[in-house]
Amino acid sequence: MSTNPPKHEMQYFPNMINALPSKSGEFLGGDIGDEVHTVDQALTFTSGVGKATIAGKDQDVKAGDLMVVPAGTQHQFVNTGPTPLILYTIYSPAEHDSRTVHQTKEEGDEEEEAGKDEAPEWSRKSQADNEKAGLVRTDGKYD
Numbered sequence: 281m282s283t284n285p286p287k288h289e290m291q292y293f294p295n296m297i298n299a300l301p302s303k304s305g306e307f308l309g310g311d312i313g314d315e316v317h318t319v320d321q322a323l324t325f326t327s328g329v330g331k332a333t334i335a336g337k338d339q340d341v342k343a344g345d346l347m348v349v350p351a352g353t354q355h356q357f358v359n360t361g362p363t364p365l366i367l368y369t370i371y372s373p374a375e376h377d378s379r380t381v382h383q384t385k386e387e388g389d390e391e392e393e394a395g396k397d398e399a400p401e402w403s404r405k406s407q408a409d410n411e412k413a414g415l416v417r418t419d420g421k422y423d
Contacts, residue, residue: 284402310365311358313385320372321349323357328365331358341365373403 325345332339333356349355359365376397382388391397
C-alpha cells in the first residue's frame with residue numbers, strides 16, 4: 281500500500297460493509313480510550329453493541345451504525361455487550377498508517393508510542409503547504 285497522497289479520483293468500495301470482518305476474539309468489555317483527534321473521524325460498527333460518548337452525550341451503537349466525530353471533539357466508545365464490538369474507522373486526513381489494523385487498544389497504544397503507526401507525511405501538512413506542493417488545488421483540476 282502506498283504512502284503517497286491519494287490520487288484525485290473516485291475511490292469506490294462496493295459492498296464494503298459486507299466484506300468487513302464481523303468476528304473477532306478481541307474488544308470484549310473494552311473501550312478505545314477517551315480521546316480527541318485533530319482530524320475528522322467516521323466509525324462504522326460491524327458487530328456487537330456499545331455506548332458512544334461524543335462531546336459528553338451518550339448514544340447506544342450497534343452493528344450497522346455509523347458515527348461521525350468532528351475534529352477536536354472528545355469521544356469514547358465502550359463495548360457493553362457479551363460479544364466483540366468491532367468497528368472500522370476513517371480519518372480525514374489520515375491519522376494512522378494506512379496499513380494499520382489494531383486488534384486491541386493496548387496494541388494500538390504500543391505501536392503509536394513506538395512510532396510504528398504514523399500518518400503519512402503529506403497528511404500532516406497544512407492545506408497551504410499541500411497547495412504550494414501542488415497536492416491540493418482549489419480549482420479541482422489536475423493533470
